Amino acid sequence: MEGNLNLTLKIWRQKNAQTAGKFETYQVSGISEDMSFLEMIDVLNNRLIEEGDDPVAFDHDCREGICGMCSMYINGRPHGPNKGVTTCQLHMRSFSDGQTITIEPWRAEAFPVIKDLVVNRSAFDRIIAAGGFISVNTGNAQDANSLPIPKDDADEAFAAAACIGCGACVAACKNASAMLFTSAKISQLALLPQGQAERSKRAEAMVAQMDEEGFGACSNTGACEAECPKGISIENIARMNREYFSSVFTSK
Amino acid sequence: MAWLSKSLNSSLGKKLLMAITGLFLVSFLLVHCGLNATVFLNDGGVTFNEGAEFMAKNPIIRTMEIVLFGGLLLHILDGLRLWMDNKKKRPVAYAVIDGAANSKWYSRSMGLLGTLLLLFLIIHLKHFWYFSRLTDNLTEEHTLYNEMQAIFASPAVVAIYVLGCISLAYHLLHGFQSAFQSLGWNHPKYTPTIKCIGAAYAIIIAALFAAMPIAFHFNLIH
Numbered sequence: 297m298e299g300n301l302n303l304t305l306k307i308w309r310q311k312n313a314q315t316a317g318k319f320e321t322y323q324v325s326g327i328s329e330d331m332s333f334l335e336m337i338d339v340l341n342n343r344l345i346e347e348g349d350d351p352v353a354f355d356h357d358c359r360e361g362i363c364g365m366c367s368m369y370i371n372g373r374p375h376g377p378n379k380g381v382t383t384c385q386l387h388m389r390s391f392s393d394g395q396t397i398t399i400e401p402w403r404a405e406a407f408p409v410i411k412d413l414v415v416n417r418s419a420f421d422r423i424i425a426a427g428g429f430i431s432v433n434t435g436n437a438q439d440a441n442s443l444p445i446p447k448d449d450a451d452e453a454f455a456a457a458a459c460i461g462c463g464a465c466v467a468a469c470k471n472a473s474a475m476l477f478t479s480a481k482i483s484q485l486a487l488l489p490q491g492q493a494e495r496s497k498r499a500e501a502m503v504a505q506m507d508e509e510g511f512g513a514c515s516n517t518g519a520c521e522a523e524c525p526k527g528i529s530i531e532n533i534a535r536m537n538r539e540y541f542s543s544v545f546t547s548k
Numbered sequence: 549m550a551w552l553s554k555s556l557n558s559s560l561g562k563k564l565l566m567a568i569t570g571l572f573l574v575s576f577l578l579v580h581c582g583l584n585a586t587v588f589l590n591d592g593g594v595t596f597n598e599g600a601e602f603m604a605k606n607p608i609i610r611t612m613e614i615v616l617f618g619g620l621l622l623h624i625l626d627g628l629r630l631w632m633d634n635k636k637k638r639p640v641a642y643a644v645i646d647g648a649a650n651s652k653w654y655s656r657s658m659g660l661l662g663t664l665l666l667l668f669l670i671i672h673l674k675h676f677w678y679f680s681r682l683t684d685n686l687t688e689e690h691t692l693y694n695e696m697q698a699i700f701a702s703p704a705v706v707a708i709y710v711l712g713c714i715s716l717a718y719h720l721l722h723g724f725q726s727a728f729q730s731l732g733w734n735h736p737k738y739t740p741t742i743k744c745i746g747a748a749y750a751i752i753i754a755a756l757f758a759a760m761p762i763a764f765h766f767n768l769i770h
Contacts, residue, residue, distance in 0.1 A: 306643075319643065372646030398644045405637045470647075470656050471634035473559070503560055512637035513559040513630055515658065516726040522650035534734030537560055541732065544555040 299328030301388055304396040305340065307352055313408050313416075319398075329389035333376060334359060334366060336388055353412040361385040361525065364460030367467070368413055369400040374464035374523050382462060382525045402463050404472035406510040419509035420461050420477060426505035427498040428481040430490045443489050453487035456480040458526040465520035465528070471512025476520040478506045479536035480528045486539055496547055499539035562630050567730035569623035570723050574749070576616055577720075581753050584760060590769055593693025600692045604680065624666060631659045654718040655726070661719040668712030675699050700764035709761040717754035724749055 302325040310317025324340050331339070334356050341351035357365040366383040370376035376386045391397065399413065407415040457480070465476035482499050485491030491498070514533060521530045555561045583603065586595040603609050647656055654661060679695055680686050686695075700706055724746030728734070733742070763769045 369642060372642065372644040373649055377649075400642055400644070403638050403640050403642055405639055468650055470638075472637040473634075475559075500555075503558055507559050510637060511559070512634040513562055514730070515634075515655065516722070516729045517651035517655040519647070519650040519656075530729070531734045534729050534732045536732075537564070537730060538732035540558075540560050541555075541564065544551065 298326050299331070299388070301325075301327040301329060301391065301393050303327060303336075303391065303394075306396060306398045307413070308400045309352070309412055310401075310409050312411055317409065317412075327388055329387065331388045332359065332384055333368070333370070333386040333388065334384050353410075353414050355414050356384060359384040362460060364462035367402050367415065367417075367462055367464070369402060369467055371398055374402070374467040375462075375525055379522075380525055380527055382460075385525075402467040404463075404466050404511070406472065406474070407463060407466065415463075417461070417463050419511070420463065420474070422509060423474065423478055423502050423505045424481060427494065427501035428485065429494070430485060431493050432490070445488060449487050453484045456483040456487070456528065456532055459484075459524075459528050460526060462525065464523050464525060466511065468519040468523035469512065469515075470517065470519065471515055473514050473520075474506050474509070474511035475514045475533045475536065476524060476528055476530065478502050479530075479532035482536050482539055483532040486535065495539070496543050499536060500543050500547075503536070503540055559633075562626055562633075563730040565622065565626045566630065567727035569619045569626065570727045572619045573616075573623060574720070574724060574727075576619075577753055581756050585756055587693065587696070587760060587769055588763070592770060593691060593696075596693050597691045600680070624662070627659060627662055652722065655722040658719065658722060661715050664715040665712065665719060668708065668715065671708060672712065675705075696760070697764055700761045703765065706761040706765045710758050713754045713758035716757070717750045720750035720753065721747060 302323070305322045305324060306319045307322060308317050309320045322340055324336065324343075327336050327339065334354070337352060337354060344351045355365045355367050357363040359366075361382045361384060364382070366375075368375070368383045370383070370386070375381060375383050377390055378386055401407075401409050401413045402415045402417075404415075406419045407417055410416050459477060459480040461477060463474075463477070466472050466474050469475075482502060485498065486495055516530070516533075518530055521528065556565060583599045584596070586599060587593060589595050647653070676692070676695065676699075680692055686692065700709075725739075725743045728739070728742050733739075
């Protein structure tokens with residue numbers, strides 16, 4: 297797949313969490329505008345391997361925008377310049393010939409760099425483990441329609457559940473806050489009958505874990521919502537505030 | 549009460565405190581602006597001076613003055629605490645940030661705007677609060693209205709007041725609607741109205757306040 301884009305890449309290179317990183321500059325040429333951003337990095341890495349250099353480490357898995365693994369901060373924005381896409385769904389036609397592209401890892405106290413562009417997002421797993429679950433009986437699944445759920449509630453819960461946990465909200469936020477992620481996970485359960493058993497304690501437990509992991513507070517700038525590849529709304533953050541304080545002020 | 553201090557010290561609690569004290573200060577601005585706008589009645593400051601005297605003597609107002617200083621102090625200290633906590637959350641800064649692509653500059657600059665407002669407030673309190681409450685310079689011959697005329701004769705003072713009002717406008721433009729979001733009040737029925745009222749409030753209050761030093765300076769009111 298040959299093309300005609302020649303680009304200068306400034307990529308953050310960092311050996312591991314213990315050593316300090318720095319930017320390295322690479323030239324890539326003949327890039328097709330039909331390539332995805334990750335394929336462009338693949339081209340660079342092939343060359344680096346052939347030259348005996350260390351390839352650029354980056355997270356990726358499905359490459360179809362649903363797994364939430366890819367996580368590059370491109371020219372000052374998480375997942376690059378386009379709205380509603382992950383890095384793997386960003387294509388090189390969004391860039392122009394001769395452009396310089398700066399690529400950084402997610403930057404947050406709670407997301408330490410593992411290597412180059414790969415960060416450790418297990419803080420999200422611990423927030424989920426603190427309360428992002430429901431209790432169900434074992435055995436056969438019950439009939440799907442045995443619990444009546446209004447369509448509007450189901451839609452709203454589904455919109456929150458679209459969160460893929462990529463961490464772009466944290467990367468975009470000036471405070472490296474995880475409010476959009478945590479609130480989406482609280483909302484998808486708070487809106488459905490299956491989530492009611494643990495509801496009163498869920499928000500308190502998940503917010504406490506979120507704070508302990510070292511994420512910041514919310515300044516309501518709306519940057520997270522604007523950069524979220526799944527379009528998660530900050531209405532969820534308001535719902536989390538309600539869930540949290542109604543639990544704080546009414547629980548026994 | 550450990551549960552209360554624990555939750556007020558959480559990331560959500562700090563924002564709740566910010567929202568409650570912020571909205572309280574917003575309500576004060578309405579009273580302050582409304583009373584001061586009586587200078588535009590062009591009655592030589594008669595109504596304004598009567599209002600100022602009522603505010604100075606009424607025991608309920610004097611008590612609220614203490615509550616107001618308390619609320620202001622809480623808002624400042626909580627803001628300072630949030631700013632110090634938040635800046636630790638990204639120890640390695642980005643080399644490139646395209647903030648304009650996803651948010652308004654004033655929503656990202658509330659700490660800076662708040663600091664400018666605090667500096668302005670110190671000057672402003674020295675000009676009028678200190679003069680009227682802590683000195684005995686206020687007489688029948690030299691009323692608060694006369695003091696406004698004297699203070700706003702200086703173009704530098706007028707410039708400082710106008711800059712203070714611009715900081716206030718942007719601080720309110722984000723702060724008003726942001727407070728409702730922190731209180732959990734985000735709903736398709738109300739949020740567009742809240743945002744609209746917030747924007748109108750920010751612009752009208754700041755414009756009215758800014759009009760006062762300008763009008764005094766250019767002798768537009770008598």
